[in-house]
Amino acid sequence: MTTFIIRRLLQLIPVLIGVTILVFSLMHLTPGNPAMILAGENAPDATVQAIEQRLGLNDPLPIQYFNFLADAIRLDFGVSMRDNLPVADHVMPRFWVTLELAIYSTIFSIFLGLIAGIVSAVRQYTISDISIMIVALFGLSMPNFWLGLMLIQYFSINLGWFDPTGWGSPNQLVLPIITLGTAGAAIIARMTRSSMLDVIQQDYIRTARAKGVRERYVVYKHALKNALIPVVTVIGLQFGALLAGTVLTETVFAINGMGRLLIDSIQARDFPVVQACVLIIAVIFVLVNLIVDISYRLLNKRIDLD
Amino acid sequence: MNQTAGEASETLKEKQENPKIKSLKDFYKRLKKNIPALIGFYTIVFLVIVSIFGPMLTVHPYDTVNLSDRLVGPSAEYWFGTDHMGRDIFTRIIHGMSLTLMVGFFSVILGGVVGVPLGIVSGYYGGRLDNLIMRFMDVLLAFPGILLALAIVSVLGGSLQNVIIAVAIYAIPGFARIARGSTLATKKLEYVDAIKALGATDNRVIFKHIMPNVLSPLIVNATLYIATAILTAAGLSFLGMGAQPPTPEWGAMLNDGRDYMYQAGHIAFFPGVAIVVVVLAFNIFGDGLRDALDPKMKK
Numbered sequence: 001m002t003t004f005i006i007r008r009l010l011q012l013i014p015v016l017i018g019v020t021i022l023v024f025s026l027m028h029l030t031p032g033n034p035a036m037i038l039a040g041e042n043a044p045d046a047t048v049q050a051i052e053q054r055l056g057l058n059d060p061l062p063i064q065y066f067n068f069l070a071d072a073i074r075l076d077f078g079v080s081m082r083d084n085l086p087v088a089d090h091v092m093p094r095f096w097v098t099l100e101l102a103i104y105s106t107i108f109s110i111f112l113g114l115i116a117g118i119v120s121a122v123r124q125y126t127i128s129d130i131s132i133m134i135v136a137l138f139g140l141s142m143p144n145f146w147l148g149l150m151l152i153q154y155f156s157i158n159l160g161w162f163d164p165t166g167w168g169s170p171n172q173l174v175l176p177i178i179t180l181g182t183a184g185a186a187i188i189a190r191m192t193r194s195s196m197l198d199v200i201q202q203d204y205i206r207t208a209r210a211k212g213v214r215e216r217y218v219v220y221k222h223a224l225k226n227a228l229i230p231v232v233t234v235i236g237l238q239f240g241a242l243l244a245g246t247v248l249t250e251t252v253f254a255i256n257g258m259g260r261l262l263i264d265s266i267q268a269r270d271f272p273v274v275q276a277c278v279l280i281i282a283v284i285f286v287l288v289n290l291i292v293d294i295s296y297r298l299l300n301k302r303i304d305l306d
Numbered sequence: 307m308n309q310t311a312g313e314a315s316e317t318l319k320e321k322q323e324n325p326k327i328k329s330l331k332d333f334y335k336r337l338k339k340n341i342p343a344l345i346g347f348y349t350i351v352f353l354v355i356v357s358i359f360g361p362m363l364t365v366h367p368y369d370t371v372n373l374s375d376r377l378v379g380p381s382a383e384y385w386f387g388t389d390h391m392g393r394d395i396f397t398r399i400i401h402g403m404s405l406t407l408m409v410g411f412f413s414v415i416l417g418g419v420v421g422v423p424l425g426i427v428s429g430y431y432g433g434r435l436d437n438l439i440m441r442f443m444d445v446l447l448a449f450p451g452i453l454l455a456l457a458i459v460s461v462l463g464g465s466l467q468n469v470i471i472a473v474a475i476y477a478i479p480g481f482a483r484i485a486r487g488s489t490l491a492t493k494k495l496e497y498v499d500a501i502k503a504l505g506a507t508d509n510r511v512i513f514k515h516i517m518p519n520v521l522s523p524l525i526v527n528a529t530l531y532i533a534t535a536i537l538t539a540a541g542l543s544f545l546g547m548g549a550q551p552p553t554p555e556w557g558a559m560l561n562d563g564r565d566y567m568y569q570a571g572h573i574a575f576f577p578g579v580a581i582v583v584v585v586l587a588f589n590i591f592g593d594g595l596r597d598a599l600d601p602k603m604k605k
Contacts (some may be wrong), residue, residue: 017446021456029461098328136591141585143537145544146578153571164567240450241596246450247452248541252564266460278449285450 004297008290023279024068027271028061037269040083077276083267087276089256097167097279098257102242103248104177109184109242110235116185117192117228121227124217132189139186144245148179148252165254167186172253180249184238191234196227238287240285249292343594349513349587357403361454366394368401368550377570386576389559389565398554399580401457405466405555406584410532410537413470415475418528424478426512426520430493440486443479452541464547466555472542473535488520488591521601529592533565540581546554 030037035051052058055069055078071077077087120132155175156164163172199205200223208218247259254260258277265273337343366384371391380387386395410517443597449457458472492498498515506514542548543557551558557575563574 014441015448018442019448022445022449025455032596073387106466132321137586137589138582141533141537141543141582141589143540143557143578143581144587145541145558146581147569149560149564149574150578153567153574157568157571229562244449244451244456245451247456248544251545262456266456274457274460278453279452281450286448287307298330 001297003296008293012286012290014263019282019286020069020072020279021065023275023282024065026275026278030269030271037271072279077279078272080265080273081270087272089274090261091276091280092259094256094261097255098243098246098250098259101167101176101180101246101255102239104173104241105181106184106235106239108177108181109188110183110236112181113188114192114231116189117231118190118196118219118224120193121196121200129193134191135192136186140190142182143180143248144183145248145252147182148175148249151175151179152252167253167255167257176253176255178251179252180242180245183245184242187238188231188234192227195230196223197201198225199223201269202226229296232296232299235255235290235293239288240281243285245280307364325370332346337476337560337594340466340594343598346589346591346594349583350591353403353584353587354407357402357407360403364394364397364400365396368393368397368554377566377573379570380572385554386565387570387572389562389573390570393552394452395576397561399556399561399577402554402556402559402577402580405549406536406540406551406581409466410536410584410588411469413473413539414477414528414536416470416474417531418481420474421478421481422485422520422524425487426516427573428482429486429489430512430516431435441483444478445551446475449476452502452538455538455542456545456547459542459547464541464542464550466539466549466553467537469542469548473538474544476538477531477535480531481524484523485498485520488523489516491582492516512548526592526599529588529595533592536585536588537580 006128028039035048035055036043038051038055039047056064059067075088077091079085080087080090116132116136120129123129152175155161161171162175163169166172166176167176199203204222205218208222209215213222244259246257247262249255250257250259251263258280262274262277265271265277337347370393372388374392375384375388376390376392378384378388378392384394384396388394420448424443428436430510435599446454454476455469455472458469458475462468462471492515498511501511501515539548540555540557540560543555544561546558546561549555549558559577560574563570563577566573
């Protein structure tokens, strides 16, 4: 196990280097010189040169990259192009909002997805199974931003139950969480169902039943434990998708999170903030997947540890 | 342009029947048993036909501003009502259909054209090259969901064309991984060794023997990926980073509707329904294909 974790950590290094190179390149791939973008369209040459000097844009690219990397590790992404405040000041307060939204939605989708998936598998081919699977298919096929708008239309405008915008008080939380978590719940439900059905066909389940173990016990003690293993991987991937999906959800509900900040910054061509947001989401996603991989190994004792 | 979307779906259909021509009948038999898949398939065919001929049949212009009829609810004259500029929403949805399908087909084809060869080369030759290619794919996969597409569009600028490129790049690692996996599995088979011993060139082995085996999982992936591509592209347009006005792109229409939720909820309702119908069709067709093409399901 230790060797696996060490090897997995080593594999992380090239990926993180690649991710940082890509994020670093964002600014250099845009048409035009970064200093000119920073200085604004009609800036005099002297200003542009001063910025080039200050940001070290005249250094060779590898050196610029290493400086970027060294700063990024210390969470220093330079200053925002809009107000010259440190990027971290913009990103950090909003980061917690987004993380909160993503975590709540993940919990919502795991909870709903697992229950729906188990019910569906246990009652295969009954009305409840078929209706759950149809709902899941819709959940998967719906753009979450449209779901959000429809929830606002019905629950906020027509019924007046929840606030249509903002984040913080309980009646602001419900709709965004449903909006963001539904697709994940659908994916988890489908995965749980098929994984449960796979396991239920196994010999050891038949043995348990033949021994006279009660059905409830067979399902929850014997089958569920093993059925959940592949679901863990899906949950990890879903967390990443949710983290990125906050971009749309925060736009719909006018939530001041990192996703909204990212969109505003792209529109304002505020590249340092864009780089920070993209890098933070990618690194969190990579780390979550590392944790998922490790727990997958821990859960699935049948996989040999090389 | 519409025709290309139609052609794309035809090639897709041909390909899915290609892997084992002998078992074509068997495949169709199994697909036929999967009623949702058939519904999905015929819905896609119907949508392609609508996207080609629909725009000729609509009576209202899709882009002419008519302020005297703005924010009108659904009626006999305007089936889905009108938007904030008095444009008929039904007409705009019909005109936007080909855009949606095109984004789906083109981005998947583009992603496949780059991703599949990378995956096959990676799996077939192995070693350092494999390592290099797959690590690069890992890097692309580190940007979850819409994030990679957003980053790419932030560099390229917002337009429908750039959305296709962005969504295609996002599709590359998926295709590469599947192609690599199937290539590895096929390479191990004894008959491949035998053909090689008989002096077959690498090209021959790849095109004659590896490709057919890689194809069926790829087609399932491509079909399901079209659904994701359409959702991602609509999301980008909704954020104002895809199709620009007055293009009748469905995501952009939803964005228009957002400002009129209180006065005219129908503006945001119908384009969303259209997206759900298209994405649902590809999802259930893809699910059915997977069941029909999965050898494990054969009994």
